[in-house]
Structure formats: C-alpha cells, structure tokens
Amino acid sequence: MDITVGTLLLIPFVSAATILLFLRRNGKIASYVSVAAAGAILLLSLQIIFSETASSVPESGDTIADSGVTWLEIADFKVVADFRIDDPEARNESKALLFVVSFVGFLIHVFSLGYMADDAGKARYFGGLSIFMFSMLGITLADNLVLIFVFWELVGFSSYMLIAHYFHTKEASDASKKAFIVNRVGDFGFLIGIVLTYWIFGTVNLSELSQLMASDPARATTGIALALACGFIGKSAQFPLQVWLPDAMAGPTPVSALIHAATMVAAGIYLLARIDFLFTSEALSFIALLGAAMGLYAGFCALVQRDIKKILAYSTLSQLGYMAAAFGLGLEGVALFHLATHAFFKGLMFLGSGSVIHSCHHEQDIFKMGGLRRRMPITANTFLIGVLAISGVNFLSGYFSKDAILLGAYNLNLPVFVVLYLGAILTAFYMFRLYWIAFCGEPRSKHVAEAHESPSVMTGPLVILAVLSAFGGFEALWPETLFAAFHDDLHVVHGMPGHMWMVVLGTFAWVAGALGSRRLYGQVGNEDPLIEKAPALFQLCYSKLFFDEIYNFYVTSIQQRVARILEVLELLFISGLMVRGSAGVAGLFSLIGKSLYLGRIHGYAFWFLVGTVAFLAYAAGWFGHF
Amino acid sequence: MDTIGVQDFLIVSVLLFSVGFLGVVLRRNLLLVLMSLELMLNAVNVALVAFSRHSANMDGSLFVFFIMTVAAAEVSVGLALLVALYKKRQSVFSEHLTMLKN
Numbered sequence: 001m002d003i004t005v006g007t008l009l010l011i012p013f014v015s016a017a018t019i020l021l022f023l024r025r026n027g028k029i030a031s032y033v034s035v036a037a038a039g040a041i042l043l044l045s046l047q048i049i050f051s052e053t054a055s056s057v058p059e060s061g062d063t064i065a066d067s068g069v070t071w072l073e074i075a076d077f078k079v080v081a082d083f084r085i086d087d088p089e090a091r092n093e094s095k096a097l098l099f100v101v102s103f104v105g106f107l108i109h110v111f112s113l114g115y116m117a118d119d120a121g122k123a124r125y126f127g128g129l130s131i132f133m134f135s136m137l138g139i140t141l142a143d144n145l146v147l148i149f150v151f152w153e154l155v156g157f158s159s160y161m162l163i164a165h166y167f168h169t170k171e172a173s174d175a176s177k178k179a180f181i182v183n184r185v186g187d188f189g190f191l192i193g194i195v196l197t198y199w200i201f202g203t204v205n206l207s208e209l210s211q212l213m214a215s216d217p218a219r220a221t222t223g224i225a226l227a228l229a230c231g232f233i234g235k236s237a238q239f240p241l242q243v244w245l246p247d248a249m250a251g252p253t254p255v256s257a258l259i260h261a262a263t264m265v266a267a268g269i270y271l272l273a274r275i276d277f278l279f280t281s282e283a284l285s286f287i288a289l290l291g292a293a294m295g296l297y298a299g300f301c302a303l304v305q306r307d308i309k310k311i312l313a314y315s316t317l318s319q320l321g322y323m324a325a326a327f328g329l330g331l332e333g334v335a336l337f338h339l340a341t342h343a344f345f346k347g348l349m350f351l352g353s354g355s356v357i358h359s360c361h362h363e364q365d366i367f368k369m370g371g372l373r374r375r376m377p378i379t380a381n382t383f384l385i386g387v388l389a390i391s392g393v394n395f396l397s398g399y400f401s402k403d404a405i406l407l408g409a410y411n412l413n414l415p416v417f418v419v420l421y422l423g424a425i426l427t428a429f430y431m432f433r434l435y436w437i438a439f440c441g442e443p444r445s446k447h448v449a450e451a452h453e454s455p456s457v458m459t460g461p462l463v464i465l466a467v468l469s470a471f472g473g474f475e476a477l478w479p480e481t482l483f484a485a486f487h488d489d490l491h492v493v494h495g496m497p498g499h500m501w502m503v504v505l506g507t508f509a510w511v512a513g514a515l516g517s518r519r520l521y522g523q524v525g526n527e528d529p530l531i532e533k534a535p536a537l538f539q540l541c542y543s544k545l546f547f548d549e550i551y552n553f554y555v556t557s558i559q560q561r562v563a564r565i566l567e568v569l570e571l572l573f574i575s576g577l578m579v580r581g582s583a584g585v586a587g588l589f590s591l592i593g594k595s596l597y598l599g600r601i602h603g604y605a606f607w608f609l610v611g612t613v614a615f616l617a618y619a620a621g622w623f624g625h626f
Numbered sequence: 627m628d629t630i631g632v633q634d635f636l637i638v639s640v641l642l643f644s645v646g647f648l649g650v651v652l653r654r655n656l657l658l659v660l661m662s663l664e665l666m667l668n669a670v671n672v673a674l675v676a677f678s679r680h681s682a683n684m685d686g687s688l689f690v691f692f693i694m695t696v697a698a699a700e701v702s703v704g705l706a707l708l709v710a711l712y713k714k715r716q717s718v719f720s721e722h723l724t725m726l727k728n
Contacts, residue, residue, distance in 0.1 A: 599727020601659070601720050605650050 016130035027122030034126035038109035083141040092485035107461035114458035132158035163251035175247040182244040186234015193227030225283035236268030253354030262343040288328025292419040294321030299426030333489025338401035345389040348465035352383035382466035391428035400473030428513025635676030642669035
C-alpha cells in the first residue's frame with residue numbers, strides 16, 4: 001500500500017473515531033474536525049491524482065499480487081487486500097471517482113456547517129459523514145471484490161445511520177430500515193456473484209481477473225455478470241429495488257446530496273466500470289434496457305411529486321438509469337462522465353433545495369413555496385443553472401454528457417434511444433416544473449414569504465458547484481489526468497454519425513419540456529393542476545406502478561405466512577423435539593438420581609455398602625472380565 | 627469337633643460385621659450408630675488376627691494395632707461432634723438431622 005493512499009484512508013477514519021468516541025457532546029468541535037478531515041482528504045487526493053501522472057507507465061503485471069496484506073486465508077482461499085490508485089487497468093476510473101468524492105464531499109461538508117448549525121445531533125451527523133467518506137474512499141481504492149464488498153456494506157451502514165438522523169420521527173426510522181433491508185437484497189446477489197467469481201476464476205483480485213479475461217474472453221458468463229450487477233441494482237436503486245431511494249429523503253438534505261445523489265448511488269456505476277470485462281453482450285444489453293426503463297419510469301414518478309426532495313430523488317433514479325444505459329451500450333467512459341457531471345448538478349440542486357428548506361423552516365412542499373427567486377436570489381439562480389444543466393441545455397455540462405449517451409444509443413441500440421429520449425423530454429419537463437412552482441409566482445405560505453437568503457457558508461458551495469455544472473462539460477477545462485477515464489469512449493461517440501440530428505433533437509427536448517411545463521405550471525395554486533387536467537395520468541404516476549404495494553403484499557401476506565409455517569416447524573422439531581427432548585432425557589436421569597438422595601444418613605450408608613459390594617463383585621469377576 | 631480353625635473366627639467376624647452394619651443402617655440414635663461402626667471395625671480386627679495366626683506372620687496383628695489407634699482417635703472426634711451437635715440441635719436422632727435434603 002502506498003503511504004499517501006494509506007493516509008488518505010486513515011484521515012476520515014481517525015476523524016470518525018475521534019468524533020464518535022470523544023466529541024459526542026461537543027457538536028461544534030466535531031463539525032470542525034469533520035470538515036478539516038474532508039479538506040485534508042481533498043488536498044491529499046488532488047496530490048495523489050496529479051503526482052501519479054509522471055509514473056503512469058503500467059508496470060509489469062506480476063507485481064500486483066505480491067504487494068498488500070494477506071487479509072483472509074482459508075485453505076486455498078486467500079484474499080490479499082490492498083488499496084491502490086495505480087491499478088493499471090482501473091487507474092483512470094479510480095482517479096475520476098476519487099476526485100468526485102473528495103471534491104463534492106468537501107463542498108457538502110462545508111454546506112453542512114450552515115445547514116446543521118442548530119441541530120442537536122450535530123456530532124453524530126458529522127461523525128457519520130466521516131464514516132461515509134472513509135467507506136466511500138475504500139470502495140474507490142480497493143483492489144479486489146471482497147474488499148469492495150466490505151466497504152460496500154460500510155457505505156450501506158453509514159447511509160442507514162445518516163438517513164436515521166431524525167430517528168425520533170417514524171418516517172426517518174422506517175426509511176432507514178427500508179434502505180438497509182432493500183440494499184441487503186441486492187448485496188446478497190453481489191455476494192453470490194463474488195463466490196461464483198472465485199469458483200470460476202480462482203481469484204477475486206480485479207487486475208488478475210482482467211488479465212485472465214484478456215487471455216480467454218470466452219470465460220465470461222452472463223450469470224456471474226448479472227449476479228455481480230445485483231450489487232449495482234441495490235446500491236444504485238435500479239429496477240426492481242428502486243423503492244428505497246425516494247424514502248431515503250427523510251435524512252438531512254446534505255446527506256441526500258452527498259450519499260443519495262452524488263457519490264454512493266453512483267458507486268454502483270463505478271463498480272460496473274471496474275468489472276466491465278466480466279460482462280457478456282447479453283448482460284450488457286440487459287443492463288442497458290434496465291437503465292433506459294428506469295430513466296423513463298422515474299421521470300413519470302417525479303412528474304407528480306410535491307416534495308422538493310422526492311422530485312430530486314426520482315430525477316436521480318432517472319439519471320442513474322442513463323448511466324446504466326450508457327454502460328450497457330459499452331460506453332462506460334461516457335457513463336462515468338455523466339456520473340461526474342451529475343454529481344455536480346445534482347449535488348448543486350440538492351444543496352439548493354437544502355438551502356430552501358433551511359430558510360423556509362423545513363417546508364418541503366413545492367406547492368407551498370413560490371416566489372423564492374426574489375427572496376433567495378443566489379439559491380434560485382444556482383438552482384436554475386442546475387435545472388438547465390440536467391435538462392441538457394446546449395453547452396452546459398449535462399448537454400455534453402447526456403447527449404453523448406443519447407447519440408451513442410441512437411447509433412448502437414434504437415429502442416434504448418427512444419426510451420431515453422422520451423426520458424430526456426420528461427426530465428426537462430419535471431425539472432422546470434419544480435423551478436416554476438417553487439421559485440416563480442407568489443409565495444403561498446407564511447414561512448416562505450418570510451424566507452431569506454442562506455449564509456455564505458451555504459451559498460459558497462452552491463456557487464462553486466454551479467460554475468462546475470455550467471462549464472464541467474468542456475474537455476479543455478479538465479486536467480488531462482482526470483479526463484483520461486472519459487476520453488476514449490467520448491471520442492468513440494464523437495466519431496459517430498448523426499451529430500446534427502442530435503443537436504436538433506436535444507434542443508427540442510429541453511425547449512419542449514421547459515415551455516410545456518411553463519404552460520401547465522406557470523400559474524399554480526395549492527394543488528397540482530395535473531389532477532384536474534389529466535386525472536388518470538396523475539393517478540397512474542402517483543401510484544408509482546404499485547411497487548411499494550406489491551412488496552408490502554409480498555412481505556405481509558406471503559413471506560409472513562411462510563415465516564409462520566417455519567416458526568411452527570421450528571417450535572415442533574428444533575425447540576420441541578431436539579431441545580426439550582434432550583433436556584427431558586437428562587431430566588429423567590436426574591429423577592432417578594434424585595430418588596437416591598434421601599437426606600438421611602442411613603440411606604447413604606446403605607448405598608455406600610451396595611457400592612462397595614458392587615466394586616468387590618466387579619473385582620472378583622462376577623460381571624465377567626473385560 | 628476339632629480345634630477351632632480360622633473359618634470359625636471368620637464366621638464370628640462376619641456375624642459381628644453384619645450386626646454392626648445393621649446397627650448403622652437401622653439405629654436412629656447416632657451414639658449407637660457410632661458404636662455399631664466400632665463393632666464393624668473390630669469385626670475386621672478379629673478376621674485380621676485370625677489370618678495372622680493362620681499364616682504365622684505378624685502382618686495382620688500389626689494392622690490391628692493401627693486400626694485400634696485410628697479407631698480411638700476417630701471415636702474421640704466422633705463423640706466430640708455428637709456433643710457439639712446435641713448442644714446445637716438438642717437431639718442426636720438421625721430423623722432430626724435432615725438439613726441436607728430439606
């Protein structure tokens with residue numbers, strides 16, 4: 001392990017340990033410790049990213065397994081754990097994600113200083129953020145599947161801990177449990193995938209795996225790829241495990257920005273990018289269809305939400321669908337590029353919504369907002385940049401990343417393109433809907449009318465992220481070493497035909513979405529106008545296709561019954577026959593023993609004599625010789 | 627009738643031992659139980675002396691002296707215990723001494 005990489009992992013760990021062990025009652029110091037740790041992580045990762053360029057020539061492959069610590073050894077199974085940024089195969093992906101995590105992470109830490117200023121559980125919150133940074137960096141830097149899985153679970157845990165920050169409300173505690181359990185379902189598939197990988201290939205080290213695959217590409221199987229993709233489906237909240245992400249919005253808003261928009265849910269895409277060599281073409285097209293369907297489905301769900309954070313959550317689902325589709329088309333560089341730009345503009349919009357919620361006394365219903373453009377100009381304008389970027393307005397960051405995905409789909413897989421394009425129109429439509437309703441018009445409740453701009457510790461990160469959302473699409477503005485992960489696939493897309501068409505279609509998508517929603521939502525009252533205009537559509541979208549109801553039915557009516565049957569069997573056989581039964585046999589012997597125990601000296605003398613006679617008889621051979 | 631042989635001594639010894647054992651098992655008074663114990667010890671002594679004479683060496687007789695000494699010590703301890711017991715419980719009858727069970 002490189003010493004700087006080790007330090008990088010140690011910083012957030014030490015920060016979390018210090019806060020959770022010693023600073024539980026001292027929120028102010030805890031928050032400074034955590035933010036300082038995030039700052040140190042940012043500086044150190046920038047140093048790692050840029051110092052590595054000089055020695056970027058891949059070394060000979062056989063040094064990979066030699067370094068590192070033997071973490072686990074059971075018979076033949078041996079896990080050599082190491083954290084590295086210079087894996088020849090994944091160097092660029094690691095660097096790109098490392099930059100996104102440390103940079104967006106730092107901005108969100110700073111924003112939290114303002115957002116959580118008067119929160120009672122401040123120390124717990126910042127401790128959780130540090131644990132999250134530790135686990136997320138672990139995923140970024142781990143060099144084998146088992147270690148990734150360990151940190152995969154750790155981000156799941158920190159997500160659980162931070163969603164449940166307002167644990168005294170039922171909503172938050174339920175949501176945290178739901179997030180944890182639904183993720184567990186996906187992670188089980190991931191675990192099976194890891195076991196299968198070891199069974200087939202005899203190693204879980206990613207570099208060794210890629211070498212094995214390079215020498216014999218026929219060894220890839222769709223089964224393993226899809227089992228490993230289960231981890232992605234759970235963590236990135238794709239079909240059919242998408243139900244946890246909207247509920248997870250019960251956590252503090254900066255957490256939603258950091259974990260449930262910018263980094264953790266995007267880790268699923270990163271995982272796919274690390275194991276791309278294991279995917280067969282069938283598995284890839286499955287992922288592409290899954291992602292495209294999610295892009296459209298989440299768009300429809302977002303269309304009818306009233307809660308500002310839920311709209312953003314569904315939009316995150318939809319954008320993750322775009323990334324999955326890009327990966328499924330074989331354009332993982334484009335997927336990672338969209339991951340990076342999405343981290344900027346979605347982080348920006350979540351923080352913007354946090355700024356709004358903070359100044360409106362935790363009002364989250366957009367139909368009670370309105371007119372915030374005048375009361376909070378910086379928040380409103382940066383939010384508008386985010387909306388423009390996600391809608392794919394020409395020359396903003398989302399335009400470059402999303403239209404690259406669309407163009408790739410147009411040339412490689414037409415059905416996926418159609419679904420994604422409809423999703424793009426919807427994206428513009430519901431994002432502008434959010435903007436028109438929340439920021440334009442007149443204030444529709446008392447708190448909102450009295451709202452005022454947030455302090456500069458909160459608007460600062462907004463402005464920085466807005467600049468990145470606006471200009472993050474230009475290749476020339478990126479340092480070469482960071483852009484390397486996106487470069488190849490973006491140039492593949494660049495070489496594809498149909499650019500003119502794409503520009504026209506892309507422009508049409510956002511203009512149509514923006515104007516359509518302006519027409520529908522330009523003047524709104526306290527109710528969604530869609531209820532009157534298209535009640536059937538509204539009801540259908542509002543039901544979210546009954547996923548929650550189906551799962552609920554499954555859990556309460558099917559799983560519960562099976563569990564009840566198993567419980568009866570358990571009571572009958574394990575608890576009844578085996579536990580009580582063996583205890584009963586012992587009890588029977590004890591009854592006999594107890595009857596010999598009279599408490600009178602005569603009895604004991606008698607049994608003593610009987611015993612002596614029995615011994616003598618044995619010695620004399622009356623019972624036969626043994 | 628011939629001279630009295632070792633078998634006759636053994637019969638006496640077994641009878642004495644049985645009387646002693648029955649005394650231990652059946653008597654309720656611990657004083658008598660203690661005496662019956664002594665009787666059993668002495669039954670063994672009789673057998674030992676008979677064997678010693680029969681085999682014409684002194685090993686058995688030597689044993690008897692040890693047993694008698696130990697028995698004297700044992701009785702003195704036993705009697706002292708009984709006196710202490712009586713002082714505490716005002717009874718030396720075994721049916722009153724069932725603290726272990728109840």
